[in-house]
Amino acid sequence: MPKPSVCIITCYKQPNYVRAVALRQGLRDTHLFDNVIVVKNTSSGVKRYFETLWRLTKVRLTKNPDVYVLTFRGYETLPFVRLITAGKKLFYDEFINPVEWFVYEHHKFTPDSLPARLMGGVFRWYGRRAASILTDTQSHADFSADLMKLPIEKYASIPVGTDELTFKPIKVKKHAGFRVLYYGNMLPLHGVEYVVDAATQLASRDDIVFHLIGGKHQVEKLIEQAKAAGAHIDYDKWVDYGELPKVFAKSDLCLGGPFGGTVQSQFVVTGKTYQFMAAARPVVVGENHETHVFKDKKNALVIPQADGEALKDVILWAANNPSKLVKIGEAGRKLYEQEFSSKRIAGDLARLFRQHGIANVKSRSN
Numbered sequence: 417m418p419k420p421s422v423c424i425i426t427c428y429k430q431p432n433y434v435r436a437v438a439l440r441q442g443l444r445d446t447h448l449f450d451n452v453i454v455v456k457n458t459s460s461g462v463k464r465y466f467e468t469l470w471r472l473t474k475v476r477l478t479k480n481p482d483v484y485v486l487t488f489r490g491y492e493t494l495p496f497v498r499l500i501t502a503g504k505k506l507f508y509d510e511f512i513n514p515v516e517w518f519v520y521e522h523h524k525f526t527p528d529s530l531p532a533r534l535m536g537g538v539f540r541w542y543g544r545r546a547a548s549i550l551t552d553t554q555s556h557a558d559f560s561a562d563l564m565k566l567p568i569e570k571y572a573s574i575p576v577g578t579d580e581l582t583f584k585p586i587k588v589k590k591h592a593g594f595r596v597l598y599y600g601n602m603l604p605l606h607g608v609e610y611v612v613d614a615a616t617q618l619a620s621r622d623d624i625v626f627h628l629i630g631g632k633h634q635v636e637k638l639i640e641q642a643k644a645a646g647a648h649i650d651y652d653k654w655v656d657y658g659e660l661p662k663v664f665a666k667s668d669l670c671l672g673g674p675f676g677g678t679v680q681s682q683f684v685v686t687g688k689t690y691q692f693m694a695a696a697r698p699v700v701v702g703e704n705h706e707t708h709v710f711k712d713k714k715n716a717l718v719i720p721q722a723d724g725e726a727l728k729d730v731i732l733w734a735a736n737n738p739s740k741l742v743k744i745g746e747a748g749r750k751l752y753e754q755e756f757s758s759k760r761i762a763g764d765l766a767r768l769f770r771q772h773g774i775a776n777v778k779s780r781s782n
Contacts, residue, residue: 420482436488441758455475485506495538549572552576595625601630617725627666628651664695672686672701675721681702699716700731
């Protein structure tokens with residue numbers, strides 16, 4: 417019997433962001449499908465929605481895949497995708513619940529407001545009609561199920577992982593002092609203000625230098641204020657993705673976070689944490705519902721969130737224990753391989769699809 421075919425759909429400003437790429441590769445690595453069809457946008461702005469939906473329509477009419485997977489930010493196109501894929505199993509990668517993001521993380525609406533209730537009702541309706549809703553962690557699945565009043569059995573947690581061709585074990589290049597790396601797009605959950613606070617508290621330590629990358633004008637202003645107060649910070653607005661491993665190699669300690677203490681920060685393992693672990697670099701993570709997999713001072717350094725004092729203290733400990741950092745980085749790499757690797761993602765996807773009888777679907781693809 418021929419294997420089924422699957423179509424994976426991405427409509428996002430970054431169509432090749434790590435979550436989408438990991439799911440595409442995971443689908444191939446399950447070996448359950450004869451054909452993995454990728455539909456993604458090449459244009460930006462509003463045009464990308466029309467482009468993606470038109471490409472999906474052509475795929476449905478010409479190839480008629482057996483299964484569909486909609487990746488983040490799928491909630492923007494979910495009603496249209498569900499219409500085009502009617503009659504077929506659709507797996508919806510929620511990744512970040514839109515009600516969580518708009519209402520509880522960024523406070524665009526109050527929980528009892530009409531927009532919040534309408535949004536919750538719409539996505540609850542579509543969630544019931546998805547074969548499964550994918551999240552990045554089990555705690556995120558639990559939170560979303562409770563928020564949307566959907567059964568937890570509707571959810572499946574699939575780790576984000578990382579680009580394993582780019583991020584692999586590396587050794588630190590010799591340099592003076594002790595360098596602490598922190599980078600990202602500086603959303604509220606990341607808590608860059610606590611990183612800058614720790615740097616300011618360590619102003620008397622000339623040997624400890626922070627390297628911060630990313631953020632916009634507000635972050636740049638925050639850093640300038642810290643430097644005026646004596647903090648030792650090297651700042652770059654941007655570093656090319658392919659250059660990140662070289663930056664890792666010049667860093668003694670990597671800050672994965674999240675440190676923000678927000679709602680979203682309670683349920684995530686950050687993308688940079690996966691990268692640091694895959695590269696065997698020692699990483700500091702902010703304690704939340706997912707840090708039970710980490711063992712403090714064994715395979716990571718675990719601290720409370722929203723606490724610049726705690727971050728300062730762990731950096732001092734790390735600076736005084738460089739030999740232990742090497743072992744922590746190596747153990748972090750092993751944890752990555754066990755819990756978050758592409759092999760683990762493929763295994764989790766394969767189990768999910770088999771639970772839905774996907775392996776037994778007869779392909780109708782051309």
